Structure formats: structure tokens, C-alpha cells
Amino acid sequence: MKISARNAISGKVVEIKTGATTAHVRIDVGGTVVTASITNEAVEDLALEVGDDVRAIIKASDVMVAKG
Template identity: 60%
Template structure:
């Protein structure tokens, strides 16, 4: 697989939480968790399940964090 994104993190799926249309996929990467919001259809097409190896590919120009 070739991809232009430079933030390519390998891990293991910790949990898949399906909602009405969107799923939250938690990928454990070196003790941390990255959560992706994707469609339920994508979860099914990719065969995503707890314990399966997966990659978190992050392509973004900004990361915002806020606190009160």
C-alpha cells in the first residue's frame, strides 16, 4: 500500500462502537488510543473487529485542544 499521508500508525483494534450510522473505532498504538469516526458501512467492508491489526492514517493540517 502506498499513501501520501506521513502520519501512519500501526496498532490493534481495541473496540468498535457502532451507532445509528457512524462507528467509533479505537486503535491501541504503543499504549495510547487513537479513535476514528467512520461509517458503519466502512467497518463492515473492512471487516474491522476487536483484536485485528489496523493502521491509523492521519492527514490533517491542524490539531486543536481546548480546556475551560
């Protein structure tokens, strides 16, 4: 896989919660869990299952930082 984003973090799927149209995929990236909100169709297309090794691709323009 080639991608222009440089914020690719390897991890393992620890939970998948599907809703009416959207799924929350929780990924353990070394003791920290990040959650991706993707369509149920994307979960099916990727054949995602708990325990899968995946990469979380984080778009820098969508990351917010707060203090205090």
C-alpha cells in the same frame, strides 16, 4: 497499500462501537488509544474486528494542539 499521508501509525483495534450510521473505532497505538469516527459501512467493508492489526492514518491538517 500506498498512501501519500506520512502520519500512519500501526496499532490494534481494541473496541468498535457502532451507532445509527457512524462507528467509533478505538485503536491502541502503543499505550495510547486513538479513536476514528467512520461509517458503519466502512467497518463492514474493511471487515474490522477487535484484535485486528491496523494503521491509523492521521491527516496533519486535522490535528490540533493546545496548551494550558
